[in-house]
Amino acid sequence: xxxxxxxxxxxxxxxxxxxxxxxxxxxxxxxxxxxxxxxxxxxxxxxxxxxxxxxxxxxxxxxxxxxxxxxxxxxxxxxxxxxxxxxxxxxxxxxxxxxxxxxxxxxxxxxxxxxxxxxxxxxxxxxxxxxxxxxxxxxxxxxxxxxxxxxxxxxxxxxxxxxxxxxxxxxxxxxxxxxxxxxxxxxxxxxxxxxxxxxxxxxxxxxxxxxxxxxxxxxxxxxxxxxxxxxxxxxxxxxxxxxxxxxxxxxxxxxxxxxxxxxxxxxxxxxxxxxxxxxxxxxxxxxxxxxxxxxxxxxxxxxxxxxxxxxxxxxxxxxxxxxxxxxxxxxxxxxxxxxxxxxxxxxxxxx
Numbered sequence: 001x002x003x004x005x006x007x008x009x010x011x012x013x014x015x016x017x018x019x020x021x022x023x024x025x026x027x028x029x030x031x032x033x034x035x036x037x038x039x040x041x042x043x044x045x046x047x048x049x050x051x052x053x054x055x056x057x058x059x060x061x062x063x064x065x066x067x068x069x070x071x072x073x074x075x076x077x078x079x080x081x082x083x084x085x086x087x088x089x090x091x092x093x094x095x096x097x098x099x100x101x102x103x104x105x106x107x108x109x110x111x112x113x114x115x116x117x118x119x120x121x122x123x124x125x126x127x128x129x130x131x132x133x134x135x136x137x138x139x140x141x142x143x144x145x146x147x148x149x150x151x152x153x154x155x156x157x158x159x160x161x162x163x164x165x166x167x168x169x170x171x172x173x174x175x176x177x178x179x180x181x182x183x184x185x186x187x188x189x190x191x192x193x194x195x196x197x198x199x200x201x202x203x204x205x206x207x208x209x210x211x212x213x214x215x216x217x218x219x220x221x222x223x224x225x226x227x228x229x230x231x232x233x234x235x236x237x238x239x240x241x242x243x244x245x246x247x248x249x250x251x252x253x254x255x256x257x258x259x260x261x262x263x264x265x266x267x268x269x270x271x272x273x274x275x276x277x278x279x280x281x282x283x284x285x286x287x288x289x290x291x292x293x294x295x296x297x298x299x300x301x302x303x304x305x306x307x308x309x310x311x312x313x314x315x316x317x318x319x320x321x322x323x324x325x326x327x328x329x330x331x332x333x334x335x336x337x338x339x340x341x342x343x344x345x346x347x348x349x350x351x
Contacts, residue, residue: 006248007255010318013106014311017318023099024317025310030092033313036264037306040272086152093151096317097225103321104226151221154231158217158238165209169202215242215249218317222324252323256316263312267305274298 014020029037057070176198180191185198196203219238223229229237242249274297281290 006252006323007319010103010322011315013103013322014315014318017102017106017314020099020102020314020318021307021310023095023102024314025306027092027095027099027317028309028313030088030095033309036268037302037309040268040302041275089152089155090145090148093155093221094145094148096221097147097151099314099317100222100225100321103318104325147225150224150231150234154220154224154234155213155217157231157235158220159213162206162209162213165202165206169199169206172199172202211253212242215253218253218320219249219324222321226321226324248323252319256312256319260309260312260316263308264305267301267308271298271302271305274301 057067060067060070173195176195177191180194180198184191185194216235216238219241220229220231220234223234223237224231227234274294278291278294278298281294
């Protein structure tokens with residue numbers, strides 16, 4: 001199966017299965033996409049504002065005096081982060097598994113799977129909530145909570161390099177930021193740009209770790225949801241696939257990701273402009289028509305952006321599902337040795 005065929009086939013299947021759009025969008029928002037889609041309507045604090053808020057706390061900590069309020073706030077933040085990681089991660093895993101099953105049951109994918117001679121995942125492609133037989137684990141209920149739990153564990157393990165890169169990179173960021181605040185290298189440039197310019201290795205390392213975690217986690221999640229693999233076996237299969245077919249893995253990751261960026265950037269700019277217009281007309285409440293028009297325009301632009309993001313996110317997920325389901329054969333090719341034979345059971349070519 002060629003890389004282009006997987007991407008194109010996944011796109012056609014995504015457009016034909018709109019049920020996967022809200023699932024993919026919800027998973028994207030839970031993984032942090034909510035920060036991107038709300039960016040146009042959020043006023044970010046300035047460095048001066050952050051300094052005014054955090055300076056008293058930082059000074060008290062430096063002097064060895066930590067107030068109870070600071071400890072309580074830090075504890076609440078840590079617990080909230082852990083709750084989001086576990087609960088949000090589990091919900092995301094459940095949505096991802098359901099989306100993969102919907103795509104795998106699509107008639108086009110079924111024909112491609114039969115044409116590729118795939119037999120290892122047929123049992124796991126049964127209806128969610130039923131029990132399917134797999135070649136690896138015997139029987140497993142593909143629709144129960146344990147599948148989502150295993151996907152969550154696999155995702156967290158796949159993101160361990162990212163966590164390590166963030167931990168080491170944060171130390172470097174703090175050190176460089178302190179140096180820039182005390183002895184600025186260029187007072188005319190923003191401190192954010194100066195820090196990023198001084199730490200390109202950290203940025204590249206975090207980006208590579210994130211990419212590896214996304215690729216390995218996506219493949220492992222589909223091995224668990226569709227083939228019923230245990231966590232470690234799914235991760236081994238994902239790593240082996242990435243090593244054997246690095247160009248295919250990079251194409252399946254980067255092309256949909258770049259399309260998502262292309263979709264989100266203008267949508268965010270348009271929604272941000274509309275939100276600014278809403279704030280401007282709210283200053284004159286005497287005439288409700290401009291206010292209503294501005295609000296409707298903002299809602300429409302924001303809704304269109306979310307719709308486009310949902311379609312692209314569903315395509316990103318479907319790419320990995322299609323590649324996993326039919327990856328052991330050619331894209332729609334016949335599994336029979338005699339060329340040209342037409343089979344009524346769906347195993348003939350579907351080009």
